[in-house]
Amino acid sequence: MKSRPSWAELYAFEINREGEAPLFRQLYLQLRVAILSRRLRPGTKLPSTRQLASRLGVSRSAAVAAYEQLLAEGYTSGRHGSGTYISPDLPEPIAAPPPRHKKPAPRAAAKAEPMQPVGDFVDVTVQSDDRPFNLGRTLIDERTLELWRKLSARTFRSLAPSHFGYSDPRGTSELRKAICDYLQAARAVKCDPEQIVVTAGTQQAIDIIIRILPNRNREVWVEDPGYPLTRQALLAAGATVRPIPVDEQGIDVVAGIRSAPNACAVFVTPSHQFPMGVVLSMARRLELLAWARKKDAWIVEDDYASEFRYGGRPLASLQGLDEGERVIYIGTLNKALFPGLRIGYAVIPHALLKSFVAARYLMDRQPSTLSQAVVAAFMEEGHFAAHIRRMRLLYRDQRDELVAALKTRLGDDLTVDAPDQGMHLVAFARRGLSDLAIERAGREHGVIVRPMSRLYLEAKSRSALVLGFSGHPRRTIVPAVDRLARAVEMQSKFVPRAKASPKR
Known part of the structure; x- marks a missing residue:
């Protein structure tokens, strides 16, 4: 034979x-x-x-x-x-392979703007700076800290056999069920545990989504102004980015359709738009869902700070309105708990689930089962909900302290209102003050502020400061505002005050 x-x-x-x-x-x-x-x-x-x-x-x-x-x-x-x-x-292949004997077209031909070296995108030193009023900082109290120690010790004492081998790239079933229960109750998300994929945070979820977007069209909408890391990740992947203006009702869907009617995806922050803090109106939500269904496009809902709403219950998710499974919902526990945790999640429509899991597997194989076990126990035993309640009160007090201090020390130079949700606020500059100049002067005085004008792409920019309040203890806020005031006063010397209009 x-x-x-x-x-x-x-x-x-x-x-x-x-x-x-x-x-x-x-x-x-x-x-x-x-x-x-x-x-x-x-x-x-x-x-x-x-x-x-x-x-x-x-x-x-x-x-x-x-x-x-x-x-x-x-x-x-x-x-x-x-x-x-x-x-x-x-896993099964993510997409059909290219023709065997056909050479792939050069990637540069698909780009609308030249790709920059990835190292030029992000100033990583800024991300790790803990000085007020940097963004994305969190606090945990002694109660959460002690519970975390006990649950971690219990997990390490047991060391179940599952921790010594490979596991489901989506995450452990216990944590996926806990996240699913939480999202259904707190965010009105339509999901089952099979759709939950545990990630390292929203940034990894966005990266995976970009990898599985359909190749027929790499044109995507982003909010203008918007979250810079999302745009930078899209550019690094060679996508064609279409900036869509944001107003008091959120992203302008009509403007998006006019700019790029056949885009394959839109990346939005509907519950608390970054950085403006506005909520996407119901009319805009329905317009966005109708467009996505008509064009077979995907809506990526980044719900980055939904837990912290200070005026009533958290807003329902955009995904909860979706009857056509066009919304990819992503969130993070890194802001709800602490950034060093590195655990987030994505709720994936069934049509994309296999591709998303395959990409997550190839990228990082699986999240740590030990960390997942601690988080799952923390959520299942009710500690997570209690932690959120305590932090919501704490962050509200820090927000109020910051707003009051800004109005007292900088009321002539900045306009600020207390936001209903989130972990940062926006202070609009008056009298032609430059937010870029204030940022530079602030660093010299030991204060970190983000200039909002830098977050615009094509829309007319506004000079404003983006200040985080969530991770900065209340006792540090007033002294930091005093230092910021000195930085602003330095800039005020070079800006002539507007003359009063003559009375008629």
Whole structure:
């Protein structure tokens, strides 16, 4: 009986010996594409590195390097004395592979604006600066701290067998159920635990969504002004970003349809728009959902600070209104608890679930089961709801302290109102003061403020300061405002005061 042909005899490589890419890199990339596209099925045995090198006329070291990279990234596994095999537990392919003999078009051709080096996008030193009034800071009280110690100790004492192996890339079933119960009760989200995917936070969720957006159209709407890291992630992925203006009712859907009617997605913060703090009106919500259904587009709802509403119950989610499963809902526990936790979540429509989970698996395999166990217990035992209630009162007091201090010390230079929700407020500059100049002067006085004018893309910008209040203890707020006032006074010297209008 004739033996079955080996894999090496069946698969055709295309090796470019004059190309810039090293040979091992070419082998690695072609094998990875073949694995992800399922041309090579899970469990398939690969030829030995000696056989592959001889077959292709390359050095054995090139084949060894390619196999080692695939093994390190989890695409293959080794069996002692047997050889190398494609990992049997890889997910289904994310998308159909490109035509085999057709060279992919250069990525640059799909961009509306030139892609910047990723390192130029974000000043990471700003993110870690804890001085007032930097954004995204949180506080935890002694009660939460003690509970966290006890639950962590209990988790480590038990060390269940599940913590020693691989787990579901969506997250543990216990945490997904706890998150699902919370979202249904607090945010009116329509979901079941199967749709919940645990992430490292909203930024990772956004990154995964960008990866699985349909290739037919990489045009997306973003709010203008809006969250800069979302826009920067989209640009880094080569998407065509369409800035859509924001007014007192939220994102202007009519303007979005006029600008890019066939966009494949929109990224919005409807419950507390960043940075303006406005709420997307019901009319706009229905307009947005109708457009998404008509165009088969996706709405990415970033609900980044929904827990902290100071005037009544938290607003219902946009996703809860969606009857066509066009909304991808993302949130985070990093702001509800503390940023070092690195746990967020996404509620994925069924049509995108397989692709999202596959991308999450390939990117990061799975979240830490130990951290998930602590968080799940914290939520299931009622500590999370109690923590939110206490922090809501604490942050409200800090908000009120900041608003009062700003009005007392800077009432002639800034206009500020207490926001109903969120972890930051906006103070609009008067008399032509530059928020950029105040930011620079503030740093010299030990205060961090974000200039809102920098967050605009095409809409007419407004000079305003974005100040976080949630993570700065009340006792530090008034002294920090005093320092900010000195910084503003430095700028006021160079801005002539407007003359009073003559009386008629």
